[in-house]
Amino acid sequence: MKKIAILDDYQGVALSQGPWRRLESRCEIQVFREHMDSEDELVATLAEFDIVVANRERTPFPRTLLQRLPRLRLIATSGKRNASIDVTAAQELGILVCGTETLSxxxxxxxxxxxxxxxxxxxxxxxxxxxxxxxxxxxxxxxxxxxxxxxxxxxxxxxxxxxxxxxxxxxxxxxxxxxxxxxxxxxxxxxxxxxxxxxxxxxxxxxxxxxxxxxxxxxxxxxxxxxxxxxxxxxxxxxxxxxxxxxxxxxxxxxxxxxxxxxxxxxxxxxxxxxxxxxxSPHLGYVVQENYQVVFEQSVENITAWLDGCPIRLIEAPAQSA
Structure with missing residues (x-):
């Protein structure tokens, strides 16, 4: 059974805003409400997880962190891009990154x-x-x-x-x-x-x-x-x-x-x-119920598609300049 970590759920509402029950027979889900600043803390916490759900750019995933998470295979982020994830490093390490739509x-x-x-x-x-x-x-x-x-x-x-x-x-x-x-x-x-x-x-x-x-x-x-x-x-x-x-x-x-x-x-x-x-204000820009419902609905869809071997909404690494 795959393990999913949902990060930075400050309000403790992630599970109520998405259809996570669809994954109950296939995945073990753990929610983390408190933000983790230290890379060492993140490595210790996420070492056993196959999938991470990143809530916007709240937790960065630089190359140094990704290299220390050999079990990680999928990052499901909210939004169609996430500047805090080194997508190039993820791609090189065999970690897929997928995103979602968000309301403007x-x-x-x-x-x-x-x-x-x-x-x-x-x-x-x-x-x-x-x-x-x-x-x-x-x-x-x-x-x-x-x-x-x-x-x-x-x-x-x-x-x-x-x-x-x-x-x-x-x-x-x-x-x-x-x-x-x-x-x-x-x-x-x-x-x-x-x-x-x-x-x-x-x-x-x-x-x-x-x-x-x-x-x-x-x-x-x-x-x-x-x-x-x-x-x-x-x-x-x-x-x-x-x-x-x-x-x-x-x-x-x-x-x-x-x-x-x-x-x-x-x-x-x-x-x-x-x-x-x-x-x-504490980064409230996209923090409304309607947005969370879109984000977590599509995150579940993205994880399901990946589990089925047909990943969707992939975020590709930027093209390297010659």
Missing amino acids: YPTVELTWALILALSRDLVAEVNSVRRGGWQHTLGTGLHGKVLGVIGLGRLGNAVAKIGLAFGMEVLACSRSLTDSQAQALGVQAVSLDELLVRSDVVTLHVPLNKQSVNLMGADQFKRMKPSAILVNTARGPVVNEAALIDALKNQLIRAAALDVYNVEPLPVNHPLRECPNVLL
Whole structure:
């Protein structure tokens, strides 16, 4: 009987969100709610498992870890790509990696929840009421302001449309965006520098790759308005955390809202936790019941297909440049 490890089930809901009973006669399933940081701990824990279900990028699987798990034959990840899995190493070691579809709207909705919360100082005001107080901040409206969307793919496009519905002027910076495409969407295609200089709200929706790491650094924060806010629901390394902390402490920008970080879960003593003008959420972008149901339904399908000798939804290693 094969052994399945479901990792990083923070809420303890994985088994209730997917049809795992279909595998009961063929597999032994064990759920791990607590995140494991140490590679040694992961090796000791996963040594006897044939299949690992990876919940997004919560647990990285670099080559060094994969080499120490000789029994592992299948990684079933949520999403069609997972930057924290060394797919090339997995392929060389005979480990298949398969993915799932995910819904885009939950991240779009969270992006706007964060924008609205920052604009209206919602967390501070809610906490004031809970402490017995009343209103004490002066928020800013969005109508007539400028929204800068960095990355106009599936998520950025949806975020931009909502910005237009709020009556905002929307600027977009994306590698493949043309003026005609932007015009059809009702947005302006601009350079990154122009977007940063003009925007009141800057929101990030780029994939994590070599080009996007540290896309937002010290120089970029200096170009932004002192009254501007930054929202990152993409990936942590897109923003240089040290530069952001400096920008927040020195009020180069008004505030930031982050759902993603370089290290997750965010360390208890991380300096971001001490910045009063940052709103921190614990990587909730895709964490809704509807998404979990899609992910775990397809994960069960992927595992079943692999057990039957006909794997599906395989994630291939990127092509090597000559």
